[in-house]
Amino acid sequence: MSEKESKKASIKELSPIDVYMLLPKTNCKECGEENCMAFAAKLVNREMTLEQCPPLLKKENAKAYKDLWEMLKPPIKEVSIGSDDQAIKIGGKYVMYRHEFTYTNPTAIAIDVTDEMLDEEIVRRVKKTQQFSYEYIGSTLKLNMIAIRSTSNDPDKFKTCVRKVAEHTKMPFILCTFDPKISEAGLMAAPKAQPLLYAATKDNWKDMAELALMYKCPLAVFAPNNVTLLRSLAKTLLQYGVKDLVLDPGTLSGDGLGAMINNFTMIRRAAAKRGDEILGFPLIGTPIATWIENPEASAEVNSWNEAYLAATLIDRYADILILHSTEGWVLLPNVVLRQNIYTDPRKPVAVEPGLRVLGTPNENSPVMFTTNFALTFYTVASDIESGGIDSYLLVVDSEGIAVDCAVAGRKLTAEKVAEALKEAKMEEKVKHKKLIIPGKAARLSGEIEETSGWEIMVGPRDSSDIPKYLKEKWNSS
């Protein structure tokens, strides 16, 4: 079905056969695959890389390697910011829409500091950025970079500020100033840091290009609400020899919201669908600019606007964001959204129904159930595990729907629960006959008790309260 929509727009479909034709065809299995065709299929799916084929790396295959590399490289160039092992990669995207292929390299989020902030303030913001961490179904959500802005217009102050930041973090930087002299002062403070230089404009592009080449830095290009100028500048800088660009078509809020979304969308479509190599670079968004656009608004309103601007840009192709607010309520929805948008769209929404053994339960351990909606299951399992509770968790087939919805939609019934208990042979595993049910399934408690013959205990409505609930209520006898 939906294959239609992308087929028409795409330049060319890449098939494993195209790739296979260029491989050494030795079927040597050195890559770990059964044969070259299987390896080609993995390459096309981006599950393996060319470097995993030893024969291909031999000198006589140099041309094939180069051709394959061209064939497989993403339409959005991958750009690295920062030095060595601390570097962060952005861009590298293969597609415009996430259902076409998993998005690579989640949007990097930077928090700003300025060279006129007090030292304590700088250190506080850097530490807060570095320490930001949120546990979300099995992954840790983090912030990624520091954007250092020159508001003083004084090279020395900027240098001092960069030095200060470098003392406190190894996170990559973005050096923000339109003045090449100030930018250079910042680079001198951290000559090997390979920060992103923000930004080349129509007025300073040449000097910024020189700095980027001299210090081997990626360079951002800024042409607010003028994609033609942005493309001209990018073309010029590429010709100048700068290889790693990051494009900024401007983050406009208020009445400019539509223009902003359109600029980002047009650029990404031109690159991903039309093969425009000049625009085939990562995009940077600056929701922080809304604070400058609305100087009269309160911090709360600016934070609010910044939060949804950031979300809009995560949805619409930004590869880096610079934010000002460090409020948890601004950052949390955005790091979660980023996690959602960058997951593999092929990941199934349901898990296998059946019994899960958590920890080392015995015949007196509690028995609970949940549904097989993947997110529900992982949330419940992780809450139980982090509470260190030995228990049996029965995953009932609700056709992949969350508890409350499954109850309302009759996808979770007393019969299904009774059936699951029977299939898992729970009566043989525990001495008691008590089943703890989700609080959101409370209204089925009578029916389940009748159908299954088990005594029902209604658990908490949110699984984070399970440890507390068991401590207060669980008694197997």
Next chain:
Amino acid sequence: MLEKESKEELQNLLDLLNRFEEIELEDVEMEIGDLELWLQSSVAAPRVMPRVSPAASPLKARPTSILQADFIPPIEKYPGQIAEVTLGATKSQGGSRGKSLTIGGERAPAFYLFETSTPNPPIISLDVFDTTIPLAKPVKTHFKEVLGDPVAWAKLAVDRYGADIITLHLISIDPLVNDTSPSEAAKIVENVLQAVDVPLVIGGCGDPKKDLEVFEKVAEVGAGERFLLSSVTQDMDIERACAAAKKHGHAVLSFTPMDLNQARQLNRRLYDFLPKEQIIMDTTTAALGYGLDYAFTIMERARLAALMGDPELQHPMSSGTTNAWAAREAWKKMDPEWGPRELRGPIWETVTAITLLLAGVDLFMMMHPAAVQTLKDIIGKLAAGKSVSSERIANWVPTKI
């Protein structure tokens, strides 16, 4: 830049966000009640699009001035168009509403203004419940004086929060709740019709048998009002549901659980009885952090496929965005570093809504007034598509905050 109007908007928003400070923050459990369903998505095949031409060779003379490049907006032609559906009927249209609202009609993806303007801006419906239900604390704050009183609630939604349309959720009809009879439910609808003059969406309880009985009765007492019956599902007697809508001039919401093939299937069955212009579809909304990725991608795929000519998906899309409150990050008290839930909650709903707005949703069913106001403001600005000056942000870097 800040004109009087937008200043007032900001002030309103601030008021809405600050209301929580006026009341004490006791801990209250939360629940959404009429949550919609989600499930099983089909597996998307990977698509890969390599570039064809190799990069230009870099070793040319270094330019001394800007090399002019042109930029031609990458415009696409779409063979398909989304159907237009009108909700609510004025006196001259056979109903009693103050105005009717039309959604759909798109010929390009959502807000691709470089291709075409938005024919009918998306609309936002405020949720109204016919019985007391547990609500997230930050939401309850705004509705506590009207809980359990659908007439007062509807008036509040329209008068204070400026709702252009409301969704009356008839939760009490659920056989496992109050088992309110179809004629009693119809009475509630009549009362609400008299209290407000905006178009109505009629929400059921999720029990396909009971919903159908109630829809039949409600369709009859609201004949000509062009309700949206929310919703018709695969396990319902489709023929009867459509007959009620057709006879009395209502639209239906075709609801499926996150699966494009099921959405097509159900729409196909509806075509036997109803014209396209009476069908809106809902492929299920999951909360930010709790499956929004699936909801977003299903909707984006549905809309792109519809525009590329898939006739079975060419309907305006609806989202139960209130589902955002199912995320514990939206309603729960958390460590202070995550901020008060009175801000975290509505921004959660807002971010969920914006994400789906960009995927192509035409009708939002929402809850928190600040989220509603923000989305309304965004839609207004996007639909206006004004040209703007970028002067101020051009100098954002050295500007102090």
